[in-house]
Amino acid sequence: MPQFMPFRGLRYTPAAGRLDDLLAPPYDVITPAMQRALAERNPCNAVHLELAEGGEERYARVAGLLREWEERQLLARDPVPMLYVYEQEFIEGGHVYIRRGVIAAVEVQPWEAGSVKPHEFTMSGPKEDRLKLLQATGVQFSPVFCIARDRAGQLRQFIERVIAELPPTAVATSFEGDHHRFWAVEAGSYEMRQLAPLLAESFYIADGHHRYETAVNYRNWRLAQGQLPPTHPARFTMSAIVAADDPGLVIRPIHRLVPRPAPADWRRRLGDAFDIEHVKLPDGEPERTEALMALLETCDTVALELEPRQVYALRRRSGARLAGSVPAGRSEAWLGIGPNVLRYGVLEPLWGISDGDLAAGAIAYTHDLEEVFAFLDARPGSSAAFLLNPVSIDDVMRLADQGERMPQKSTFFHPKLGTGLVFYPLEP
Structure with missing residues (x-):
């Protein structure tokens, strides 16, 4: 099972400004308009590190910016290793949710080791970009979002005790309107014993x-340059x-947008796989x-158009x-989850869409119904859309345990974790 440990986080100081104006989402959900808006909120907003503008030169520029902010004491490293309790409060579907977790350094292992389990496939482009950023800066800016079964309940108990006994170290309301609360907890042997059941x-x-x-x-790149001690930060994420x-674990569905008209014989092509009901809205x-x-x-x-x-x-x-x-x-x-029913039961029979076509951008994706309507309105008679139900947490873990990954864009955990509460230096 993966090890985890506290770490000396790199965090904004009060001199950098209000934390509300410093937080950003992770890079993969930041639109160009959002990038500009975040950059304008504060010259130290985390977007300048997480998703800098420019070409290949941007990696060195981010590294220089990071050094400058540390020299100006806009960022400072915690003096001792910490665990960070993190709470997000947000509204979804008219309901208020609270999601809580612990931010720690988790040992990185290849998927084959089986202790950290994926549920979706990845693409090479983002990994190349992120690796160049890590190599240039030596700092990880956004946390990975992990789920643990917490069978012994110790994770929940630890979080509840910290929140009950300590005032928050930092609070903020992010660009999207979500509320973030954050506790930096000095991690001694007592705190680590409390969380020890997670090691199983x-x-x-x-x-x-x-x-x-x-x-x-x-980690592999660093190992190729020489030995790393077992607890070196570069062995963790x-x-x-x-x-x-x-x-507060909420998964949004990701709907499919097809920029092609349906074939006239679409009912026949679906074969006997579906009962089809025409609905008047x-x-x-x-x-x-x-x-x-x-x-x-x-x-x-639900099929539209x-x-x-x-x-x-x-x-x-x-x-x-x-x-x-x-x-x-x-x-x-695996075949029964919504994205696969659609992929093999609808997209391929109707349009011959293959995995290669999907990777090449044959369809678009959104979790926003308004974007679905706008897409269809912009292409009357020449497109279709399919609404999906969200995949469940149980499905995510069950299929991961079976070693079966879902297609890309199968889940959208909402909201994203905030970027800017704490950064992770890859040197002791």
Whole structure:
């Protein structure tokens, strides 16, 4: 099982400004407009480190910026190793959620070791970018988001005790309106004994597969240059560990947008795999959205614009074979998740879309219904969209335990962890 340890985090000082203006999301969800807005909030906003503008020269520029901020005492390193308790409060679907975790340094291991488990595949481009950034700066800016079953309940108990006994070290409201609370806890033998049962747990990557694989690649790069002691920071990666039963674990669905018209014989091409129901939606908002969400709970996918301005509920028939070329050896649990039902039951039969086509950008993705409507409105009669239900936490862990990864863009854990609460130096 992976080891984990406290670390001497690098954190903003009061001289850098209000923490509200310093936080950013991780790089992979920052749009160009958001990047500009964050950069304007504060010249020290974490976006300047996490997602700097420019070409290859930007890596050296970020390294220089990091040194400058430390010299100006805008960033300072904690004097002793810490564990960091982290709480996010946010609104989703009109409900208030709170998600809590512990940020620590988790030992990086290749997937084959089986102790840290992925649930999605990754792409080479982001890993190359992140590795160059790590090599230039020697600092990890965003934590990997991990889930642990926490069978003994010690993670939850540790977090609750810290929150009950200590005032927050820092509080902030981020760009997106989420509330962040943060406790830096000096980690002695007592604190580590409290969390010792986690050493018997597997960790599941919820978000940050590219960052985790980059940490493995960075460790290997450092090992190629010489020996690293067992507790050297370069053998670890900054991770936020959240209990699997945390009530604030929210997964949003990721809907599929197809910039092609449906074939006229789409019903025939779906074969006998689905029961197809034509649905009439109410006029106006929010009635339309509410009706779509209620309908989605009753089926595998809601199809929009297979015929102009029409809505269909697709329900997979029990035991029915999907018409696509399903890879051999896959479990029914793997095939049964929404992204795979759509991939092999709809996208391939209707348009011949393959995994290679998906990797090349044949379809687009969004978790925002308004973006779905805008996409269809911009392409009347020449596109389609499919709404999916979210994949469950149980599915994520069960398939990871089976060694079966989901397609890219299967899960969207919401909200993303904040970038800027603490950074992880890769030197002692």
